[in-house]
Amino acid sequence: MTIYNRIRYLLFAAAVLLLAAGPSAAQTTVDRDTLYQVSTIDALMAGVYDGSFTCGDIRRHGNYGIGTFQALDGEMVVVDGHVYQVAYDGSVHEMDDAVRTPFAAVTWFEPDISFTLRNVASIKELEQAIDDRLPKKNMFYTVRVQGRFESVTARSVPAQEKPYPPLAVAAKKQNVFHLGPAVGELVGFRCPxxxxxxxxxxxxxxxxxxxxxxxxxxxxxxxxxxxxxVDETPSFHLDVPTSGPFQEIDLSGDRTKALEEVEQ
Ligand SMILES: [Zn+2]
Incomplete structure (x- = not known):
């Protein structure tokens, strides 16, 4: 190799290294502490059940999280990069990347905090016990709770037909399951x-x-x-539908009371 060719080669090699390591490394660092979400809870409350994003989109932004599916067809649980649907009848199905979602949130789960809880009598007790160990009031936290469940009360919702009713109406038809004893896990978030x-x-x-x-x-x-x-998730990335019902409805107003009823 002549000196000239050698310098050209070294410059080329340096450029390749920069391209390979620079942007992707930076993006990985940022993305991993990001709560990635599509649409908003108030849009879901208002009956925007048509998804503009897919399970594949969700899986590109995280491996743990929750949400729902096209037409409000059941509850979404994302675990270890698998997207599961808990259907209205209680059956569980792994969902294809092409299936759409009107609302979901995920992150790349890397726990910062871990602890053991011995006896938990209720959801209120669980939330209080976790709160006691999470001193930051204005942080997004991704939470996983693994262990032996003596009993679990959980629900799913039926797929809706157009014109879609608001979530408060749709959730009245929820199917409640009394589960356990079983080994399992909880996945979700504590939002500020x-x-x-x-x-x-x-x-x-x-x-x-x-x-x-x-x-x-x-x-x-x-x-x-x-x-x-618990994974501290200080970064938040929201993608909203750029057209369709999401861009046509009035999202002003306070839906907190209705949301409380839907959640509990
Ligand atoms: Zn839910």
């Missing part, structure tokens, strides 16, 4: 007060059994011991 209208303020957890045969939106539980894993 400023996330109002965008996501559920406080805890929003979905349950899935270790055998992936049952699950749903968590209403109550008892059991233990539980391993609680």
């Amino acid at each position: 007060a400023f996330a109002e209208k965008v996501n559920v303020v406080g805890y929003h957890l979905h349950y899935i059994a270790a055998d992936r045969q049952s699950g749903g939106h968590l209403l109550d539980l008892a059991g233990g011991p539980f391993t609680v894993l």
